[in-house]
Amino acid sequence: MNALHTWLTLRGQGFSDRLNAWVRAFRFAITAIAGVLSPSTYNRATRLIVQKQIYFTAWQILPGFAAFAALFSILIIEIVSTTARTYGLYEYALELIVRILVLEILPLLTALFIALRTGAAINTEIALMKIQNELDALQRMGIDPLRLELLPRVIGGTISVLALTAVNIVIALWLTHLLMIDFHPWSLTPSDYTRMIGRVLDIPALVVLWLKTLAFGFAVTVIPIAEGLSTPQKLFYAPIAVLRGMVRLFFSLMLIEAAALAIVYV
């Protein structure tokens, strides 16, 4: 009986801790939205940090990541078009590629890449700032850490995810045209391509796409920051904070993707 009681207590404690972590992330998300929309957030210092965040998150990786996205797109386009041709369904390949690659895979791939690269870095940095009392030091200097250190990362990170996704989508659409129309002019005409783009990428689809990408960008920065802020002031908690932040971020991204799919297809 005692063992059962202990087991239940431990399970309950674990559940309560996880729930509290989600509540903290949600609260920080609301604070961040309010901060981002408030004009008083922005001054020369915060704008400089937003610029730095965009530079490190998007600009620094742009050539390499765009090349990777291009190669990945070529692979998907070739697989889908070859398979469709084999089954005599080539006229459907174009729509399939745009729906799978442009609307689903590329935004998720970009968010996952930024989560691994920037989200992990932000989580570690904020956790270490919390552990080493740097946030408190800023507060004592009359500087609001939310405005100087946290919100610029949210703004810069979100803009970066949106920008990189847009670049990757443009590259994928151009490659689709190149590989399916220009290299196979006997199969489909440029007007087929234009009509299909107009049909698949209509206003509701674009609204869902950019809202989903916005949510990805927001999650990629807000969840690591919230997890970093809740780190106890002991150095050995730093890797634990990053681990928890990354797992929560992964689930959040999957949840956003599933919700977007449900809106479009269910």
Place this chain on the structure above:
Amino acid sequence: MNDSSEKPVAKKKVFLLQGDRQRRQLIEEHPQAILVSENLPLRANLSVLENITVVLQFRTNTYIGEANDTAWKLLTQVGQTGCAEQRDPDLSYEERFVAKLLRAIVMSPPIILIDRPAQLLPDTNYPFFLNKLLLALDAHFEQCWILDYAWNAPLYSSRA
């Protein structure tokens, strides 16, 4: 060290305290004071120059160039321009202390509280070093209070 380091600094006041409780009480009673303390570190991913300019930029919305000039002038005045581009882990105790002091000075607070200098400058004859530093920065602060423990009083006897 030149002769000027032996001159007393008029705006400096040394508090020799009996214990931690008295120290905490004094800090709490002066919330308008800016602390220079071991417990309030520099931003680790910013250089010394950036640690000073970010305070100016954020609080007064100064242009980055103007804030850099102000910070550079202060570093020149105390002869520490060599560490301007270095970050916290690469700094010596003296350089780190100078960075923290300048970060406090650019805010022009009514009082600067140097909390337990023995912790901040463990390898330095700190009453001597502080006197020299505060003399060089005399025009930039109102009052500077040094909070130290009574058992360190002999260190100040012939200096302050």
